[in-house]
Amino acid sequence: MSAKDMFFAENKDFSRAEERTYAREVLVYNVTEDILVVLEDLNVSKKELARRLGKSRSYVTQILSGARNMTLGTLSDICFALDVKPKVTIPVESVLDSLEATGKILWTMEEVDLKTGELIRKSENVFDYRDSKGWENQAA
Numbered sequence: 001m002s003a004k005d006m007f008f009a010e011n012k013d014f015s016r017a018e019e020r021t022y023a024r025e026v027l028v029y030n031v032t033e034d035i036l037v038v039l040e041d042l043n044v045s046k047k048e049l050a051r052r053l054g055k056s057r058s059y060v061t062q063i064l065s066g067a068r069n070m071t072l073g074t075l076s077d078i079c080f081a082l083d084v085k086p087k088v089t090i091p092v093e094s095v096l097d098s099l100e101a102t103g104k105i106l107w108t109m110e111e112v113d114l115k116t117g118e119l120i121r122k123s124e125n126v127f128d129y130r131d132s133k134g135w136e137n138q139a140a
Contacts, residue, residue: 052081
């Protein structure tokens, strides 16, 4: 059960911005929780992690609470300090499958071509590279 399921009706539609914010928070939560589990498994305190990183304990606390933005570089440094190898996967196929299952496909190539055609027709400053006659006219 997700936080959205706990606080919102099942059929609640979220805006794209709300979905993006929620996805960001879920990622931050999952990564920081994974690091906290590794710290516990290795019996390493936040103070010890801070010492290994050459940072303050408050910095480590901010990173692991999500209060400070963790870059991939920071994640790599933390993993190196803990002697663990990070693994990041981006399961594009499963995301597309789940979007399709919920009817939330955001666009199709046909729609992109359609919108591109509309854009080209609406603007004199956009050159359609697919029009070979246009290339000849531009060169002249």
